C-alpha cells in the first residue's frame with residue numbers, strides 16, 4: 001500500500017490487500033526475479049501462473065470461490081513481514097493497478113479500499129496521475145504480465161488509448 005497517502009493504522013485495521021478470495025486470486029502480485037530468488041531461499045510457497053509469472057501460493061481448504069486465504073508473507077497481527085524495500089511493486093502501489101481494457105492501458109483504483117474516504121481519493125488520484133505515473137508505466141513496460149484485464153472492482157482514473 002502507498003505509504004504517505006495511507007496511514008499504517010488505516011492498513012493495519014484492514015489488511016484487505018493481503019487477504020484474497022479464491023475467485024480473486026488473480027490479484028496476487030507478480031513477483032520480480034530478485035524477490036523470487038530470495039523467497040525460494042526462505043522456502044516461501046510460490047505458484048507459477050499459466051502466463052509464466054510467479055506469485056505467492058495461497059492455501060485454500062475448500063472449493064468455495066469465496067473462501068479467503070492470507071498471503072504467506074502476512075502476519076495477521078503485525079502486517080506484512082517483508083521489509084518495504086523487498087515488497088513486490090504491486091503491493092507497494094496498492095490500491096492502484098495498471099490494467100488493460102481492449103486496446104487501452106488504464107490506471108485503476110480499487111473501489112473497496114476503506115481508506116479512500118474524504119479527500120484521500122482526490123489526493124491519491126493527483127499523485128498517481130502526476131509524480132507516480134512515469135514509474136508505473138516504466139514498471140508495466142518491464143513487467144507486462146503485471147498488467148491484467150480491467151475488473152469491475154476498479155475505478156479508472158487515467159487512460160491511454162495508444163498503448164496496445
Ligand code: SF4
Pocket residue numbers: 001002006010011012014015016017018094095112113114115116
Ligand atoms: S485496502 Fe486500503 S486500507 Fe486496506 S490494506 Fe489496502 S490500502 Fe490499506
Ligand code: SF4
Pocket residue numbers: 001017018019029071072073074075079080081082087088091
Ligand atoms: S507481500 Fe506483503 S503487502 Fe504484498 S500481499 Fe503479501 S503480505 Fe501483503
